[in-house]
Amino acid sequence: MMLYTNTDSMWCKVFPSTLGGIAQSWFDKIPKGTITSFRQLDILFRSQYVANIARERMTGELMSVVQGLQESLRDYISRFNLEASNIPKLQQEVVVLAMMSGPRGGEFKSYLGRKSFTTLAEVLEKANEFIKSEEIGRETS
Incomplete structure (x- = not known):
């Protein structure tokens, strides 16, 4: 009304x-x-x-979202996306930086360090490729 x-x-x-x-x-x-x-x-x-009164969350808060020691890449990406979805004014440069610094060491983190991304969508597309590879590797082991 x-x-x-x-x-x-x-x-x-x-x-x-x-x-x-x-x-x-x-x-x-x-x-x-x-x-x-x-x-x-x-x-x-x-x-x-x-x-x-709910405080508006800021993109920079995503810098504290890091992959846990026993957390799969899929679970980390899901948790990161959930946190990012709660931020109304998501700044692509900052969210990309946060996503690049959050994963623990490994192939994906190493790959991110060698590439340049401008949007979260680009990083997530690559993350999905690594997730598939990680899950196929577990199934064949």
């Missing part, structure tokens, strides 16, 4: 319909007549629930 209005009284009346659960209970406990403007309600609500 879109609401086009500039009146404080309308915003104050509509606001409770957007709440549920403990936020609704909190709102219901506000003594009648104590809120005089929507701005005041906004400040009161934000101060009550400031800890619940």
Whole structure:
């Protein structure tokens, strides 16, 4: 529902319909007549629930996603992609750098060190080739 209005009284009346659960209970406990403007309600609500505001994740945080000692390349790539999907403004240069520094030593890491990539898609395409090779090697062993 879109609401086009500039009146404080309308915003104050509509606001409770957007709440549920403990936020609704909190709102219901506000003594009648104590809120005089929507701005005041906004400040009161934000101060009550400031800890619940999700922080936007940054691309640089992917630098901490590294392949575990016993983690397969497939599992690492899946975990990396999951983390990357939670970052709204993914910067390709940084995500490529993070992907290149995350794998533990081995053929894939060595290969990444010799090549230049500009997008995550390029790195993932190569990773998929190494994953297939790694899995075929395990099956024949």
